[in-house]
Amino acid sequence: MHEKWLDLIPYYVNRTLPDDERAAFEHHLTTCDTCRRALEEWHAVAGAVRVEVDRWAREAPALSARVRANLGLPASSNGHSHYRAAFDPNQTVSVYTSRRSRRVGGRIRLPLTLVAAAAVALTFGALLLYIASRGDKSPARLSADVEIVTLTPTRTPRPAVTLGAITATPVYTLPGPGPTTDDLGILPLPKTPTRYVPPTPTLAATPFPYASPLIPTPTIYWPPTPTAVYGDGIGIGYVMVTTEQVGPIPAGARVRVSHAWYDGSSWIYAIMAEDEVSYAEARTWQLAYAPGYTPGPIPTAAYQAAIGAGAVMVTTDQVGAIPVGTRVRISYASYDGYGWLYYIAPPGVPEVVEAHEWQIAYAPDVTPGPTPTAFFDAQIGSGSYLRTTEQIGAIPAGARVRIGSAWFDGMEWWYTIVAEDGITSAEARTAQLTYDTPPMSSYTPTATPLTSVTIKAYTATPQEAAYGTTITLGWQIIGPARVSIREILASGTYGQWYTDLPPEGTLNVIAPASGDSITYQLIAEDATGVAQTEQIRIALHY
């Protein structure tokens, strides 16, 4: 019985236990010293692993030229060239804010909220601390006689930082439920390498929601971890200054706090100077908020409603290469500790430019308001089917379609829809779609071809094949722009996809070594992506 609990602990620590098991385990913890000790050990292990892997992960390379060339992508990703531009030593604040805004993971529906959250969360730990310390409002003040010094780069920045493409420093945000204060215990390893200090106990933070009326819950007191004084200063740029020399960083230097941890007696802040090289670990009294910085919750962006809402803004100033009076959209925004920065571009231009609030305004014909929620919001990317109410592109009325993605053009929502064949796609408005209802006709992709592509012949030899033997596929197609053949295994999953085939030709494929059949789907697309398909099913045997 006890083994069962011990097996659960790692997954309690990594927060993947289902609610009922978690509650039951927490209840069990109140009476079990063995499990509590094991829990502390696992917390220490988890903290060590996270800190170390996070460090490796931060040094992930950019997508290589080889991959980009393979896909026909430009050497540096379009739409993200601001990363390169941003790596100007004089603009380090924006560098970090823009990088952080890339750290958003998972499903996102409210860009600003997440950008704001991401702007705070330079590290996972920073986010925890930030959340944990929102209530704390007792910042130390910088004494007036501290001189602000600026550190200049003394060596080439790390390669992962200078590459500049979108992939320059992709940092992975841990998936899963949002962090809470009881995560504080799984922050980095004990400070001194020679002494093992168990992490701060975490149970006091969450009261046990699971109390049986029959078994009285014993009262256990654990002192709560105090919140970090500079919780609001973590992860949001160079908003702190040193009050004395800390390691290699002189007094009065602007620093950012990358993360902080509690060593059992006080908070320690990992600080990085503006040269992005000088690093030190500071105690509370060695730091103060920088002059001009007001700690507190992140204010709302003035143009929050315009983010992702299409070209509803106009420049009131020359911004980078964009002249004054140009209509622009806001791709996203980030907060650097002082104000919001907006990443803007004219319609159709992928490269975004960083703009301050005063450099843009709503276009005269635009009434600002929140972006409405897409009508089919829950269906986006969910795989559930809708039906078309009218012919849309190559997809006839009444066809079952799925929504791959959606966007708001400033006026209304558009949906990228994909028909049941998984290939034919179109862009639909809300009114052109309806929830799936059974009586409507089923869509067969070949029913209404709106394309000049014709499959003249598609053959397979032999018609039945032994496992692992060669099958020769032959085809002849009139007028295709792209030809490919996709394997559909007996299980219904896709196998190999042979692409870039000629309009007419043969292909030798190897029959799989299992399953009772395999289907080869010939896909002939015209230049607009409208496809004709044909399938051949081969029975398989020993």
Next chain:
Amino acid sequence: LAQQIPISLSQMSDHALIQAMAGGHTPALDELYARFGSAVFGFLVARTGNRPLAEEVVQDVMLAAWQGAAGFRGESKVLTWLLSIARNRAINAQRRRDVPLVPYNDALDSPTDDTGPLEKVVRSAEQRAVREVLEKLPAHQREVLVLVFYHQLTEIEVAEVLDIAVGTVKSRLYRGKETLRKVLQSEASF
């Protein structure tokens, strides 16, 4: 028709992103890499213990993800799907090149006399302690610890990614912890 604005990519769910890739939308791959590149890379370093190799394999993984996007059925998390690809690609790369498993710190810590501030940071006592502890683990224990505590996978997901039995996940996890605990305790006794 309105232009497809970049924000829509970052708004997409992970699964929708894969669908976009299957539809040939190349910027989706960039977005995918931004979301998961470092996670995949972290796993590869843990698994191979060889950073240059991990740097190369992570590129293979993204290419394979692009090519296999249409075959992704959405039954698993995108992260576990990518990690499964990463595992397979790492095996292939190691087999192809006959790369032995070297302790990963050899690859990370190239012998250099550069003692600039960054190196000082890297060599700070605390970080060295963490690294030395992790480096003492065999790769197969290390990767399980990493998948559980860094990638936050469930036991079943770890088993799927590594293509091993759930019981094996359990035993590797425990042995990994025991190794770590011994090291931590021996350090505490100094």
